Amino acid sequence: MNTQSILRVNHKDARVAMAHMYVAFLALAVGGLMGLLQVFVRSGRFELPANIGYYQVLTVHGVMLGLVLTTFFIMGFQYAVVSRTAGAFSAKQRMAAWIGFWLMTLGTTMAATMILLNEATVLYTFYAPLQAHWIFYLGLTFVVVGSWLVGFAQVARYVQWRKANKGQTSPLLTFMAVVNSVMWFVATLGVASEVLLQLLPWSLGLIARVDVLITRTLFWYFGHALVYFWLLPAYMAWYAIVPKIIGGKIFSDSLARLSFILFLLFSIPVGFHHQLTEPGISAFWKFLQVVLTFMVIIPSLMTAFSMFAMFETRARPGAWRKRPVRLVP
């Protein structure tokens, strides 16, 4: 087996993807360790040294695992699959991705430093009016803006492919990565406007107070779609990579694309279901968004059906002879 034929990601693109992975797994190590420390503290037999607080450790845990690990891993993964299926990125696109990566890394460092200095013990949801140091908010802004650049590079590569291959169906994984990036752009508009228009000016003392309900509503407009943003890379692997590994065939390419479009649409109007016990939203709007939240059942069931159908058709007698397992697709 030739290693080169497996690693058919352009080596310059592979460096971008791997840079994301290193930060992602460093965040996993740090965030995981903090989770372990929480258990020790809660056991009552362990005390954190140097006056470090329990909630400080909890904040590191949440920010590292919920925001840093996920964003870096997903952006790196998608960058690699776009390069692999649509072809190598152009120098300009790759430069945008590198700038995005370093901006995200800088932002992570800023936020992490403030948490370690106990200036941002606000958990990863940073609900106002708990207030963090402005550097924490600015750091999170850099993480989001950096991720936009990496996402833009993927969209640009997709557009370039479409122009070069008029009238043809785009590579499935590239299409999926682009849908997930678009979902990320739409979702992060909420948290970006929360941080840039409210929390950052407020932490700098430029405005006296913020409306708590608006900040929370913007946060969850982002926060729920965030969960789909975490989910879809797994679906990419299920739809497009698993069939190759088991030597099977995707059940339906267009069904897979439709389910991704539905996830994108249904990720938008559902944030209120994280705010059901809040006083400021009327029961009717809560109900309406609960109904819209349930719509996610449709693409989820489509995916479940596709997976079982794909395994079933692969396992039928005769299928093995026709399509022997090829580990190298």
Next chain:
Amino acid sequence: MHLHRYEKWWLTFGTGALVVFLVVIGIGAFHQGDQPPSSVKTINYEQVDKIAPFNEPGLKKVAGKEWEYELVVVASAFYYAPVEAEILVGSRVKIIATTKDVVHGFEVAGTNINMMLEPGYISEYVTTLNKTGEFLVLCNEYCGTGHHTMKSMIKLVGDE
């Protein structure tokens, strides 16, 4: 797009289940009146201590309303006022609560009372408390370093 027969059945089943679930929730919410606390009332959170009824937190017996008691609660880091309330079991109670500083939770363990308290908003919930005993009220939204110590108690007592 070609859809396989099984796939159509599956999608019909899935969508049908979805409709059933949503109708059940809708009937519960709008016919039975099982709705989450959604008063949509606002308050100046910097003046809570001066504004009625929050200037006098505690349990009050009321007459001529759909409920017999009103429990007025003011939350602030990291305690509730009042610290304890004793209510006659089986009473219909309206809980009226707000916060003076950050976001707090108001969950009464073992009952279906669970509200977010947000600065600038008044949380209200009407319920009948049918079980005797002591029910722990706790803050379920992180509010600062003393969050885990923030609690109070509702005692439901018999008629003797």
